[in-house]
Amino acid sequence: MDSNSNNKEATKFNWYPGHIAKAERELKEKLQVIDIVIELRDARIPAASAHQDLSKWAQGKPIITVLNKSDLAAPKKEFISINSKNPASLKQLIKEIEKLSQPILDKYKSKGIIGRPTRVMVVGYPNVGKSSLINKLAQKKKAKVSDKAGVTRQQQWIDAKSKLNIKLLDTPGIIPPKFYSDDQALKLALCNCLGDNAFDHLIIAREGMGLIKEAVEEHYQLEFGNDPVQALAEKKNLKQNGELDLGRAADLFLKDFREAKIGKFCLD
Ligand SMILES: Nc1nc2c(ncn2[C@@H]2O[C@H](COP(=O)(O)OP(=O)(O)OP(=O)(O)O)[C@@H](O)[C@H]2O)c(=O)[nH]1
Ligand SMILES: [Mg+2]
Incomplete structure (x- = not known):
């Protein structure tokens, strides 16, 4: 990827x-x-x-x-x-x-x-x-x-x-008008600092899984293949209308990451 x-x-x-x-x-x-x-x-x-x-x-x-x-x-x-x-x-x-x-x-x-x-x-x-x-x-x-x-x-x-x-x-939480870098935007989204409507969950989940690949593979007992979100949907058999439900897989990862179920990380 x-x-x-x-x-x-x-x-x-x-x-x-x-x-x-x-x-x-x-x-x-x-x-x-x-x-x-x-x-x-x-x-x-x-x-x-x-x-x-x-x-x-x-x-x-x-x-x-x-x-x-x-x-x-x-x-x-x-x-x-x-x-x-x-x-x-x-x-x-x-x-x-x-x-x-x-x-x-x-x-x-x-x-x-x-x-x-x-x-x-x-x-x-x-x-x-x-x-x-x-x-x-x-x-x-x-x-x-x-x-x-x-x-x-x-x-x-x-x-x-x-x-x-x-x-x-x-004080209300503030963010800069422009992110300092793409990496910053990704990490803020991952840690729930931006509001869940502010980003595409699929993209953030894919990128986030990539940051902690080994721990994700270990936690869910899977191999990333071409797309880790797809691998997770397959592993958990997440489907909608017979198709893999990538959105639910992305949200599962985000939830587990935020609750430190996959591990305790410092990403910086
Ligand atoms: N695990 C954990 N959760 C925390 C901790 N501090 C806050 N939280 C949780 O983080 C979430 C956000 O907490 P808030 O205190 O509302 O955060 P805030 O910075 O005031 O947020 P805004 O007002 O939206 O900018 C809540 O679900 C809290 O329960 C902490 O030290 N550990
Ligand atoms: Mg507050």
């Missing part, structure tokens, strides 16, 4: 709805009043889920890069790794927030401003777990969480539960 030409097809689906442009505009505006930025990435794709313009937007404000969904990924040492469903995994992140907020609080104290909360904004691609993280830090279910990308549509301030006085800003 010529993976390059198929990969190019993946980016034909340029998903950039109006609300993303608005979300990016509001994010840049709000950064003026923010003290600390948490950039939440997906631990399975720490490079593909990075916002390359974020440090420019943040204009010197501290950015903590955090890999979420570490329970679904192979470990990566360079960053703070968390699992937003498990509060125990947040200790290192909370320490880092507290460390970075101290000089900010001291600065305000020296100006006679006492009790002003540190303002922490959480940003990242859709569906990386921003609202889940905020709910865990706040110890209450204030922000709406869903396994569909693009659920948070409005910024929302939520008070953190901490001995330090912290306000957290939940």
Whole structure:
């Protein structure tokens, strides 16, 4: 299979709805009043889920890069790794927030401003777990969480539960107007960061299976042949009207990958 030409097809689906442009505009505006930025990435794709313009937007404000969904990924040492469903995994992140907020609080104290909360904004691609993280830090279910990308549509301030006085800003997931590369688009689609209507499932499944060929062959006990999606449909006997149902096979792979049933990977 010529993976390059198929990969190019993946980016034909340029998903950039109006609300993303608005979300990016509001994010840049709000950064003026923010003290600390948490950039939440997906631990399975720490490079593909990075916002390359974020440090420019943040204009010197501290950015903590955090890999979420570490329970679904192979470990990566360079960053703070968390699992937003498990509060125990947040200790290192909370320490880092507290460390970075101290000089900010001291600065305000020296100006006679006492009790002003540190303002922490959480940003990242859709569906990386921003609202889940905020709910865990706040110890209450204030922000709406869903396994569909693009659920948070409005910024929302939520008070953190901490001995330090912290306000957290939940933000809608944003994607750049253009993907940085075809490889990035593929990985974001694979990890459910783009919304399932934004791409052709067949193309993404084929390309995604190619990235982890050995594990896929092992997990489903099959050989790729010319088309791994077809091989999976044959293996699972997925048919519609007597024909192999490639769409269902593609979705089966995507679901199993996203639930880490095939294995825990770091694709970057
Ligand atoms: N396995 C696992 N799932 C997670 C983790 N964090 C969040 N999720 C799940 O990921 C999905 C997306 O979570 P959200 O918190 O809604 O993500 P978001 O970044 O706020 O998404 P948008 O508001 O759409 O941009 C939900 O199904 C969560 O339950 C994690 O650490 N591990
Ligand atoms: Mg959200």
